[in-house]
Amino acid sequence: xxxxxxxxxxxxxxxxxxxxxxxxxxxxxxxxxxxxxxxxxxxxxxxxxxxxxxxxxxxxxxxxxxxxxxxxxxxxxxxxxxxxxxxxxxxxxxxxxxxxxxxxxxxxxxxxxxxxxxxxxxxxxxxxxxxxxxxxxxxxxxxxxxxxxxxxxxx
Amino acid sequence: xxxxxxxxxxxxxxxxxxxxxxxxxxxxxxxxxxxxxxxxxxxxxxxxxxxxxxxxxxxxxxxxxxxxxxxxxxxxxxxxxxxxxxxxxxxxxxxxxxxxxxxxxxxxxxxxxxxxxxxxxxxxxxxxxxxxxxxxxxxxxxxxxxxxxxxxxxxxxxxxxxxxxxxxxxxxxxxxxxxxxxxxxxxxxxxxxxxxxxxxxxxxxxxxxxxxxxxxxxxxxxxxxxxxxxxxxxxxxxxxxxxxxxxxxxxxxxxxxxxxxxxxxxxxxxxxxxxxxxxxxxxxxxxxxxxxxxxxxxxxxxxxxxxxxxxxxxxxxxxxxxxxxxxxxxxxxxxxxxxxxxxxxxxxxxxxxxxxxxxxxxxxxxxxxxxxxxxxxxxxxxxxxxxxxxxxxxxxxxxxxxxxxxxxxxxxxxx
Numbered sequence: 001x002x003x004x005x006x007x008x009x010x011x012x013x014x015x016x017x018x019x020x021x022x023x024x025x026x027x028x029x030x031x032x033x034x035x036x037x038x039x040x041x042x043x044x045x046x047x048x049x050x051x052x053x054x055x056x057x058x059x060x061x062x063x064x065x066x067x068x069x070x071x072x073x074x075x076x077x078x079x080x081x082x083x084x085x086x087x088x089x090x091x092x093x094x095x096x097x098x099x100x101x102x103x104x105x106x107x108x109x110x111x112x113x114x115x116x117x118x119x120x121x122x123x124x125x126x127x128x129x130x131x132x133x134x135x136x137x138x139x140x141x142x143x144x145x146x147x148x149x150x151x152x153x154x155x
Numbered sequence: 156x157x158x159x160x161x162x163x164x165x166x167x168x169x170x171x172x173x174x175x176x177x178x179x180x181x182x183x184x185x186x187x188x189x190x191x192x193x194x195x196x197x198x199x200x201x202x203x204x205x206x207x208x209x210x211x212x213x214x215x216x217x218x219x220x221x222x223x224x225x226x227x228x229x230x231x232x233x234x235x236x237x238x239x240x241x242x243x244x245x246x247x248x249x250x251x252x253x254x255x256x257x258x259x260x261x262x263x264x265x266x267x268x269x270x271x272x273x274x275x276x277x278x279x280x281x282x283x284x285x286x287x288x289x290x291x292x293x294x295x296x297x298x299x300x301x302x303x304x305x306x307x308x309x310x311x312x313x314x315x316x317x318x319x320x321x322x323x324x325x326x327x328x329x330x331x332x333x334x335x336x337x338x339x340x341x342x343x344x345x346x347x348x349x350x351x352x353x354x355x356x357x358x359x360x361x362x363x364x365x366x367x368x369x370x371x372x373x374x375x376x377x378x379x380x381x382x383x384x385x386x387x388x389x390x391x392x393x394x395x396x397x398x399x400x401x402x403x404x405x406x407x408x409x410x411x412x413x414x415x416x417x418x419x420x421x422x423x424x425x426x427x428x429x430x431x432x433x434x435x436x437x438x439x440x441x442x443x444x445x446x447x448x449x450x451x452x453x454x455x456x457x458x459x460x461x462x463x464x465x466x467x468x469x470x471x472x473x474x475x476x477x478x479x480x481x482x483x484x485x486x487x488x489x490x491x492x493x494x495x496x497x498x499x500x501x502x503x504x505x506x507x508x509x510x511x512x513x514x515x516x517x518x519x520x521x522x523x524x525x526x527x528x529x530x531x532x533x534x535x536x537x538x539x540x541x542x543x544x545x546x547x548x549x550x551x552x553x554x555x556x557x558x559x560x561x562x563x564x565x566x567x568x569x570x
Contacts, residue, residue, distance in 0.1 A: 004178075004179055016174070038182060087167060091164040093160075095160075095165075109161075
C-alpha cells in the first residue's frame with residue numbers, strides 16, 4: 001500500500017485509539033499517532049503484507065506511548081484529563097474503569113476486546129510470551145470485575 | 156454488556172476530522188527537511204545563477220533554468236519508488252571484499268559496488284537478481300543470465316544464459332523463474348531457482364529447484380531436491396556447510412548432498428520462514444558435526460529469536476540461547492553477531508551484541524544507531540562476516556565495516 005491518505009484512512013483511528021488507551025488523553029493520543037505515521041510515511045520501512053504493516057503500527061504506537069509516559073515531561077506534568085461528558089453515563093463509567101487499569105492490562109483489554117486479536121495474535125504483535133499476555137488479560141478482567149458490575153463478559 | 160459499552164465509547168472518541176490532513180502536511184515538511192541540505196544548496200545555487208544571469212540581461216537562459224527550479228524534493232518517490240526496502244537489496248562478502256547493490260528507490264543507482272577494504276568501486280553489474288562473492292570477484296545473475304565479475308580488471312564475462320535451463324526441472328510449465336546464487340567452488344556455481352519468478356515482496360515462490368552450473372558455464376546440472384515440485388512452501392534460506400546443502404522452508408530444515416540425492420529432514424519442530432531478496436544466511440557451522448540457526452519470531456517479522464543447534468544427522472536438537480531481537484546474524488571467530496532493534500529495548504539494550512559460542516555468554520559490542528528512537532526502523536539490519544570484523548548495513552542503506560579487533564566502525568557507503 002503506497003497511498004498515504006489510504007493508509008491514514010485505514011489505520012488512523014485504530015492508532016489514535018490505541019494511543020488513547022495508553023496516554024488517556026485525546027490530544028496526546030493524536031500527537032503520538034502523528035509521530036508514528038511520520039515514522040511510517042517518511043522512513044518507509046519494508047513490509048511483507050498489510051497484516052505486517054498493521055502489526056508494525058500497533059507495536060510502534062505502544063512503544064512510543066511507553067516512551068512518552070516514562071518521559072520526565074509526562075511525569076512532571078498533569079495531563080489534561082478528557083471529560084467524558086459526550087458519552088452516555090454507562091459508557092463513560094466503563095471507559096473510565098478500563099483507563100484506570102495499569103498500562104499493560106489496558107492494552108490487553110483494548111487489543112483483545114476492541115481490535116479482536118487473540119492471545120496468540122497479541123503475543124506475536126508485542127513479542128511477548130503468550131502466557132504473559134494471558135496473565136495480563138486475566139488480571140485486567142479481574143480488576144474490571146471489581147470495579148464494574150459483571151466485568152467484561154468473556155468466553 | 157460492558158464490552159459493548161467499551162466498544163461504543165471507543166467508537167465515539169472525538170478524533171479530529173483533519174487528522175489525516177495534518178499528518179500529510181507534516182510528512183511533506185519532514186521530507187523537505189530530509190530532502191537535505193544538498194537540495195537547499197542546489198536550489199540556492201540555481202537561484203543565485205538565475206539572479207546573476209538576469210543581471211546580465213540574458214533572458215533566454217533564464218527561461219531554460221527556471222524549469223529546473225520547479226522540481227521539488229523527490230527523495231522517496233519517482234521512478235523506482237517501489238524498489239525500496241531496508242538495508243541494501245543484495246549483498247555478499249568474501250574475505251575482505253563486500254559486494255552490494257543498493258535499492259534503486261533510495262540510491263538512484265542499480266549498480267553493484269565492490270569494497271575491497273580500501274576502495275569502493277562501481278562495477279559493471281547492474282539490476283542483478285543473484286549475487287555470490289568469491290576471492291577474485293563475484294558471480295551475479297541478471298535476467299537469468301549468469302556472469303562472472305573480476306575485481307582485478309573490473310570487467311564481467313557471461314558464463315551461461317539460464318533461461319532455457321528451467322526445463323531441467325519439473326517446473327517446465329512455469330514461464331518465469333528467478334535465480335539466487337548461494338555457493339561457488341571449483342565444482343561450479345550453485346543456484347536456487349524459484350519456479351515462478353520474483354514476487355512483489357521478494358520471497359521466492361514454490362516450487363523451486365537447485366542447479367549447479369559448471370565453472371565454464373557449458374553444463375547445468377539439476378540437483379534433485381524439492382525441485383521435483385514441492386508446493387506450498389517458500390525456500391527461505393540456503394547455504395553450504397561442510398559439503399552439504401542446508402535449506403529451509405515452512406515445512407522444516409533439510410540437508411542435501413552437493414550432488415543431489417535424497418534430502419534429509421533435520422527438523423520440523425522449528426518452522427523456518429524468513430524472506431527477503433538476499434536469502435539471508437542463517438545456517439552456520441557450530442562445531443564438528445553440528446550446525447546452528449536462528450529462529451524467526453512468531454509474527455514472521457525479520458527479527459529472530461533463539462539460537463538452535465542440531466547435529467547433521469538430525470539428532471540432538473537443542474536451544475543454546477533464548478535471547479531475542481536478532482536481525483541478520485553473522486559469525487566471526489566463534490562469535491555470533493547480531494543487532495537488537497530499538498523496539499526490543501525493553502528486553503535488552505539495543506545495539507550490536509555477540510553471543511560467544513565457546514563460553515555461551517552474550518557480550519555487548521556497541522551502540523546501535525539512533526537507539527533512542529522508539530521504533531523508527533533505524534538500526535543495523537544486515538550483517539556479513541569479514542576478515543577482521545563484520546560488514547553491517549544500516550536500515551537506511553548505509554554500509555559500514557566494524558573491525559572487531561580495533562573496535563572501529565567506518566562507513567563504506569553513504570546509503
